[in-house]
Amino acid sequence: MxxxxxxxxxxxxxxxxxxxxxxxxxxQDEFLKGGRFRYRxxxxxxxxxxxxxxxxxxxxxxxxxxxxxxxxLKADLIYPISRQTSNTRRSLESFIEExxxxxxxxxxxKNYEELYDHDKLANTLRHLKESIDGFIDLSLIDSxxxxxxxxxxxxxxxRNYSDQDWFHEVSIKGVYVSDVFLGYRDSPHFVIAxxxxxxxxxxxxxxxxxDSEMLYxxxxxxxxRPTSDxxxxxxxxxxxxxxxxxxxVLEKSAIPVPPYSPHSEVLEKKDADNNLYILGYAxxxxxxxxxxEVIQPEAFMQNWLTMRNNLVWFLGISIILILIVIVxxxxxxxxxxxxxxxxxxxxxxxxxxxNKMASIGRLAAGVSHEINNPLAIINESAGMLNDILSVGDxxxxxxxxxxxxxxxxxxxxRCSRITHRLLGFAKRMDTKxxxxxIHELITEVLGFLEKEALHRNIKIDTNFPDxxxxxxxxxxQLQQVFLNILNNAIDAISEGxxxxxxxxxxxxxxxxxxxxxxxxxxxxxxxxxxxxxFFSTKKEHGTGLGLSITYGIVQKLGGxxxxxxxxxxxxxxxxxxxxxxxxxxxx
Amino acid sequence: xxxxxxxxxxxxxxxxxxxxxxxxxxxxxxxxxxxGAEAIKMLGQKKYDVAVVDVKMPEINGIEVxxxxxxxxxxxxxILMTGHGSTEEGEHGMSEGAFDYMVKPINLDILIxxxxxxxxxxx
Numbered sequence: 222m223x224x225x226x227x228x229x230x231x232x233x234x235x236x237x238x239x240x241x242x243x244x245x246x247x248x249q250d251e252f253l254k255g256g257r258f259r260y261r262x263x264x265x266x267x268x269x270x271x272x273x274x275x276x277x278x279x280x281x282x283x284x285x286x287x288x289x290x291x292x293x294l295k296a297d298l299i300y301p302i303s304r305q306t307s308n309t310r311r312s313l314e315s316f317i318e319e320x321x322x323x324x325x326x327x328x329x330x331k332n333y334e335e336l337y338d339h340d341k342l343a344n345t346l347r348h349l350k351e352s353i354d355g356f357i358d359l360s361l362i363d364s365x366x367x368x369x370x371x372x373x374x375x376x377x378x379x380r381n382y383s384d385q386d387w388f389h390e391v392s393i394k395g396v397y398v399s400d401v402f403l404g405y406r407d408s409p410h411f412v413i414a415x416x417x418x419x420x421x422x423x424x425x426x427x428x429x430x431x432d433s434e435m436l437y438x439x440x441x442x443x444x445x446r447p448t449s450d451x452x453x454x455x456x457x458x459x460x461x462x463x464x465x466x467x468x469x470v471l472e473k474s475a476i477p478v479p480p481y482s483p484h485s486e487v488l489e490k491k492d493a494d495n496n497l498y499i500l501g502y503a504x505x506x507x508x509x510x511x512x513x514e515v516i517q518p519e520a521f522m523q524n525w526l527t528m529r530n531n532l533v534w535f536l537g538i539s540i541i542l543i544l545i546v547i548v549x550x551x552x553x554x555x556x557x558x559x560x561x562x563x564x565x566x567x568x569x570x571x572x573x574x575x576n577k578m579a580s581i582g583r584l585a586a587g588v589s590h591e592i593n594n595p596l597a598i599i600n601e602s603a604g605m606l607n608d609i610l611s612v613g614d615x616x617x618x619x620x621x622x623x624x625x626x627x628x629x630x631x632x633x634x635r636c637s638r639i640t641h642r643l644l645g646f647a648k649r650m651d652t653k654x655x656x657x658x659i660h661e662l663i664t665e666v667l668g669f670l671e672k673e674a675l676h677r678n679i680k681i682d683t684n685f686p687d688x689x690x691x692x693x694x695x696x697x698q699l700q701q702v703f704l705n706i707l708n709n710a711i712d713a714i715s716e717g718x719x720x721x722x723x724x725x726x727x728x729x730x731x732x733x734x735x736x737x738x739x740x741x742x743x744x745x746x747x748x749x750x751x752x753x754x755f756f757s758t759k760k761e762h763g764t765g766l767g768l769s770i771t772y773g774i775v776q777k778l779g780g781x782x783x784x785x786x787x788x789x790x791x792x793x794x795x796x797x798x799x800x801x802x803x804x805x806x807x808x
Numbered sequence: 809x810x811x812x813x814x815x816x817x818x819x820x821x822x823x824x825x826x827x828x829x830x831x832x833x834x835x836x837x838x839x840x841x842x843x844g845a846e847a848i849k850m851l852g853q854k855k856y857d858v859a860v861v862d863v864k865m866p867e868i869n870g871i872e873v874x875x876x877x878x879x880x881x882x883x884x885x886x887i888l889m890t891g892h893g894s895t896e897e898g899e900h901g902m903s904e905g906a907f908d909y910m911v912k913p914i915n916l917d918i919l920i921x922x923x924x925x926x927x928x929x930x931x
Contacts, residue, residue: 600913
C-alpha cells in the first residue's frame with residue numbers, strides 16, 4: 222500500500238514547484254514575467270484614462286472661458302461703438318438738417334426778387350455764414366435750370382443745370398442733398414437745394430454749396446482715436462470725407478457698403494488679410510451719406526491676446542503638472558499593485574508549500590505508525606525463528622532458512638529506518654536556535670562519515686576561512702542537512718573519489734558551504750526533481766526524503782540551497798546560511 | 809533474574825505472544841495480555857516486576873494503563889512501547905512515570921537489557 226501512496230503523492234507536485242525549488246535564488250518577479258505586458262498596459266491605460274478625465278474638462282473650461290472672455294471683451298467694445306455711431310449719426314443729421322432748415326427759411330422769407338438781387342443775396346449769404354458755418358456759396362436757379370443769381374467765391378453766374386440729375390430730383394422732391402463732388406469748384410463739397418413754388422405754378426430753387434470738409438472737421442474728427450477711423454461714404458461706397466486709413470475723398474472705400482438699416486449697427490468684419498475689425502455704421506437720414514466707424518482689432522485684440530496668452534500658459538503649465546502627477550501616480554500605483562501581486566504569489570507559494578509539508582507530515586506519521594506495528598510482529602516472528610534455529614538440531618537447508626530469516630530481519634531494520642526518517646520529515650519543523658561554529662559542526666558531521674569514506678577510499682578536503690564568525694542556527698538540523706548532502710556525495714562516488722568542502726563568508730552576513738563531489742552526477746531531468754519529496758535516484762536504497770528534508774530545513778533556517786551537476790563529472794551543492802537565522806513565530 | 813515476572817500488554821496479539829515466546833525462550837517468564845483491562849485484571853491476581861506496555865491501544869491507552877498499574881502495584885516498573893516511530897510519546901510516558909520506552913520494531917536484546925535494568929533498580 223505504501224508505494225501506491227508515495228506514487229500518488231509524487232504525482233501531486235506541480236511542475237513549477239520543483240522548478241522553483243531548483244533555483245531558489247531566482248527572483249519572484251519571474252513568476253510575473255508573463256504579466257509584465259499586463260502591467261505596462263495597465264500603466265498606459267491608467268495614464269491615458271486619468272489624463273483624459275483630468276485634462277479634457279480643463280481644456281473645455283479654458284475654451285469656454287476664452288470664448289466668454291472674448292465675448293465680454295467684444296460686448297464691452299461694441300456697446301460704446303454703437304453709442305458713438307448713434308451719437309455721430311445724430312450730429313450729422315443735425316448738421317445737414319440745420320443747413321436745410323436755414324435755406325428753407327430763407328426761401329420762404331424772401332421773395333424771388335430779393336433772392337435775385339445780387340447784393341441782397343450776398344448779404345443773405347454773409348448773414349448765413351455768420352450764423353452757420355460751412356456755407357461756401359448761395360445761388361438762385363429758375364425752373365428752367367438756369368442759375369439766375371450767384372454769390373460766392375467762383376464765377377458761376379449763368380450756369381445751366383437743367384441737364385443734371387440733381388436738378389430734376391430737387392424739382393420733384395422739393396429738397397435735395399447731393400453726394401460730395403468736385404464740380405466746377407474743384408474742391409469737395411456737397412449741395413443742399415430747396416424748392417419754392419410761385420403762385421403761377423412756376424418754381425425756383427435756392428441752392429447752397431456746403432464744404433464737406435466741415436463734416437469731417439466738426440464731427441468726424443471728434444470721434445477719431447489712434448485705432449479707429451470715421452468717414453462718410455455714399456451708397457456706392459465712394460468716400461465722401463477724408464479718412465485716416467481708408468482712402469481720400471471720392472476714392473472707392475475698401476470696405477463694402479453695409480446693408481441698409483434705419484438704426485445704428487455694429488458688425489464684426491474681416492478685411493482682405495483676414496484681420497478682424499469692428500464696423501459701426503449708420504445711414505444718415507435725408508442724405509446719401511453713410512457714416513462708417515472702423516475700429517482696428519488691436520484695440521481689443523491686445524487685451525484679448527494677453528488674456529489668450531495667459532490662458533495658454535496656464536493651460537500648458539496645468540497640463541504638464543497634471544501629466545507629471547498622473548504619470549508618477551500611475552507608475553506608483555501600478556508598482557504597488559505589482560508588489561502586492563508579488564507578495565501574494567510568494568505567500569501563495571509559501572502556503573502551498575507549507576500545506577504540502579503538513580499533509581506529507583501527517584501522512585508520514587500515520588503511515589509510519591501503521592507500518593511499525595506489523596514490522597514489529599515480523600521482527601519478533603523472525604527473531605523467534607532465529608532463536609529456534611540457534612538451539613535446534615541441524616536439518617537440511619538450515620543454512621538457507623537462517624539466511625532467509627536474517628534477510629527478513631535486515632529488511633525489517635531497513636523499513637524501520639524508512640519509517641523513522643518519514644517521522645523525522647514530519648517533525649523537522651521544530652527548531653532550536655543557538656550560537657554555533659560551522660567549522661566545528663561540519664567536522665562533527667564528518668566524524669560520522671570518516672570510516673565510510675576511508676573504507677571506500679574517498680578523500681575529503683575542507684577549506685575553512687580563518688575569520689568565520691559563529692552563526693546562530695539549529696545545530697541538530699544543520700547536522701542533518703550536511704549529513705544528508707555528504708551521505709549523497711559518498712553514495713554518488715563509486716570508489717576513490719573526492720569531496721571538497723569549501724566554506725566562504727559572503728559580504729552580506731551570509732555563509733556559503735559548497736560541497737562538491739566527483740561522483741557520477743545527476744541528469745538534468747533528475748536535477749529538477751531532487752528536492753521533491755519521495756524522489757530518489759538510489760532506487761531501492763533511498764527513501765527520497767533526504768534532500769527534501771534538507772531543502773525544508775535550510776529554508777526554515779533562512780537559507781538557500783542550490784545544486785549544479787554534470788553527469789560523469791560530479792555534483793555541487795551550495796548551502797547559503799545567514800549568520801543569524803531568522804526567529805520565526807514557531808521558534 | 810530468571811524469576812522475574814514480566815507482563816506484556818499490546819492489542820497486537822501476534823506481537824505480544826511472539827514476544828512472550830521469545831522471552832520464554834531466553835529464560836524469562838512473561839504473561840501476554842491484549843488490553844489495558846486484562847492487564848489490570850492480571851495485576852489483581854499476580855505481582856509483576858516489569859510491565860512492557862504499548863502506548864497506543866483501543867479503549868484505554870498505554871499511559872493510562874501504566875498509571876493504573878502503578879496505583880495497584882507501586883513498585884512495578886513500566887517500559888512503554890511506541891509504534892509511532894518517534895521518541896516523543898516515549899518521553900511523554902517517562903514524564904508520566906514510565907521507567908523507559910522502546911520504539912517498535914523492538915530489539916529483543918535491548919528490551920531484555922532494559923527489563924534487567926528496571927528490575928535491578930527495584931532491587
